[in-house]
Amino acid sequence: MSWTDVRAAIDAAIEGFERLAGVSEEHSRDADSLGARIATVFDGSGNELPATARDHTASAAVRVGDSAAGYREAARLCRDYLAAVDPDGAAGSVEGLGAPTPIGPLKGGYGPTGSPVARQAVTDVSRDRCHVYPEQGPKGLHDLTMRDDGIVALRSGWMDAGGHARRRHGGGVTEEQLGERAEEGKDPANGSGVDWETGREHSRVRHATAFVSDTDLVFAEAAVWNSREGRAAIAEAEALGEDRVDVKLKAAGVFGPDFRRHVHGRTRVGSSANPQGSVPTMFGDDTRIVVVYRRYDADSPWRAYTCYPKA
Numbered sequence: 001m002s003w004t005d006v007r008a009a010i011d012a013a014i015e016g017f018e019r020l021a022g023v024s025e026e027h028s029r030d031a032d033s034l035g036a037r038i039a040t041v042f043d044g045s046g047n048e049l050p051a052t053a054r055d056h057t058a059s060a061a062v063r064v065g066d067s068a069a070g071y072r073e074a075a076r077l078c079r080d081y082l083a084a085v086d087p088d089g090a091a092g093s094v095e096g097l098g099a100p101t102p103i104g105p106l107k108g109g110y111g112p113t114g115s116p117v118a119r120q121a122v123t124d125v126s127r128d129r130c131h132v133y134p135e136q137g138p139k140g141l142h143d144l145t146m147r148d149d150g151i152v153a154l155r156s157g158w159m160d161a162g163g164h165a166r167r168r169h170g171g172g173v174t175e176e177q178l179g180e181r182a183e184e185g186k187d188p189a190n191g192s193g194v195d196w197e198t199g200r201e202h203s204r205v206r207h208a209t210a211f212v213s214d215t216d217l218v219f220a221e222a223a224v225w226n227s228r229e230g231r232a233a234i235a236e237a238e239a240l241g242e243d244r245v246d247v248k249l250k251a252a253g254v255f256g257p258d259f260r261r262h263v264h265g266r267t268r269v270g271s272s273a274n275p276q277g278s279v280p281t282m283f284g285d286d287t288r289i290v291v292v293y294r295r296y297d298a299d300s301p302w303r304a305y306t307c308y309p310k311a
Helices: 003-022 028-042 051-056 068-085 137-147 151-162 165-169 175-184 214-226 228-240 251-255
Strands: 102-107 119-122 207-211 244-250 263-270 275-280 288-294 303-310
Touching: 003 068, 003 137, 119 151, 137 214, 137 251, 151 165, 151 214, 151 303, 165 207, 165 214, 165 303, 175 207, 175 263, 175 275, 207 214, 207 303, 214 228, 214 244, 214 251, 214 288, 214 303, 228 244, 228 288, 244 251, 251 288
Parallel strands: none
Antiparallel strands: 102 119, 207 263, 244 288, 263 275, 288 303
């Protein structure tokens, strides 16, 4: 059930609730039928709509009683939900979006000749178009893949400009690059031991990990941002005036039980001083998706500095 189908079901529910609000007594049997249908959609039966939707539409999940006020309240809750996840009715599309504008200073660009040039963070113009994918739970990744009209490229570019998520953990990072990072400390962003962002020596990591595709990366970041944990962490940081937030979600919660199909990595054998090669990373059931958000000051927007699977 893609977002297109979900939206149609909710729009139909709103229409039905409003109709019943005007004639609730005369159409009590219609109310019974509608209540059963809405319950199926909103209680997640058959995984048709995830828990976040139910948070917004709790009293619309079951029949609210034969009263005009009750039906109008159910319609309002449904509208509030759509306003939260699909504010302009163009969810999942890049159509009509404005161009990002630069923010903050230039950063990065270090390394040998041919390294990616320094970048400048840009505004996020497509966030409101992405809520519907994690709303659908793990199956939202399939919806993103099928309906992508350029939003993956747009959001990948936003992450490129604001950090290193795609350069070190995106779909273009190869097994060989991950092995070189774990064993030799080479930065996948420029293929050398010089850190592309700082110009200093790139630090070695035991587990060098990445997403299988940029679509996986984009979906994972959206899932973290939309999660209760993500929203709470951002709200707390803003209340405290902080400029960094680290959020972690279980990979199985983001991608489902087959999450290992969407991540890969190389793990160093031996110490950083005496590496003995690397082996494929073993991602346990407690694997997390980690996103680090940063901002320059309290008046600037958050950017996804990095996003990676943590074994």
